[in-house]
Amino acid sequence: MANTYKPFAPLVERIKKDGVCLDGGILKVDSFVNHQIDPTLLQSMSIEFVRRFANKEINKILTIEASGIAPAIMVGFLLNVPVVFAKKKKPSTMGDMLVTEVFSFTKNKSYSVCCSKDFLHQGDKVLFIDDFLANGNAAKGIIDLVKQAGAELAGMGFIIEKSFQHGGDFLRNSGFQVESLAIIDSLDNCQIKFKGE
Ligand code: G4P
Numbered sequence: 001m002a003n004t005y006k007p008f009a010p011l012v013e014r015i016k017k018d019g020v021c022l023d024g025g026i027l028k029v030d031s032f033v034n035h036q037i038d039p040t041l042l043q044s045m046s047i048e049f050v051r052r053f054a055n056k057e058i059n060k061i062l063t064i065e066a067s068g069i070a071p072a073i074m075v076g077f078l079l080n081v082p083v084v085f086a087k088k089k090k091p092s093t094m095g096d097m098l099v100t101e102v103f104s105f106t107k108n109k110s111y112s113v114c115c116s117k118d119f120l121h122q123g124d125k126v127l128f129i130d131d132f133l134a135n136g137n138a139a140k141g142i143i144d145l146v147k148q149a150g151a152e153l154a155g156m157g158f159i160i161e162k163s164f165q166h167g168g169d170f171l172r173n174s175g176f177q178v179e180s181l182a183i184i185d186s187l188d189n190c191q192i193k194f195k196g197e
Pocket of ligand 1: 025026027028029034064065066067068103104105106107131132133134135136137138139162167
């Protein structure tokens, strides 16, 4: 499904003001997204996600710990649906569960991601929310978990997508509705180049 990209201006402006470019194509946004969190911006971004997925029936929000949890909760609150976060460590108390492997490019290692079968099952219409879309490996893991559960992926929403790592191409070419609030085409020479600018 082809999506047209619509930047969410308040986020783009905030990245310009407070985002810090690090070597290796990493954008540091820990002063407002994934360490210190600006709840007012988070609320407005979540309202925007709800608007963009208004065409979809959604009964559950899914994310992966840790940084996806904050935006996922806000979207779940607005839609009045439960929020499930897939875990990176298997809790000893978890019974029947779905497990998949995710490769992290930034950490150069694979890790298991799991979710209890009690909270993701057939008939669920799931919206995946996360902070970053880079290579798309976390998203691929989520696709696998949703498939194993026999659930349906209604869409995927990301706060920031780095198009030069091509996860978004894969997901859109696979037919998913992918909505990213800001897309960054390049971080070369420590310059943040936004798509469409
Ligand atoms: P992918 O899932 O799209 O393939 O991403 P990748 O393996 O490259 O990234 C792994 C982790 O790094 C993810 O967080 C992802 O959110 C984060 N990440 C990727 N690119 C950036 C970036 O430019 N800036 C920042 N700040 N983070 C980035 P994670 O390891 O799952 O950690 P957590 O923070 O969610 O706990």
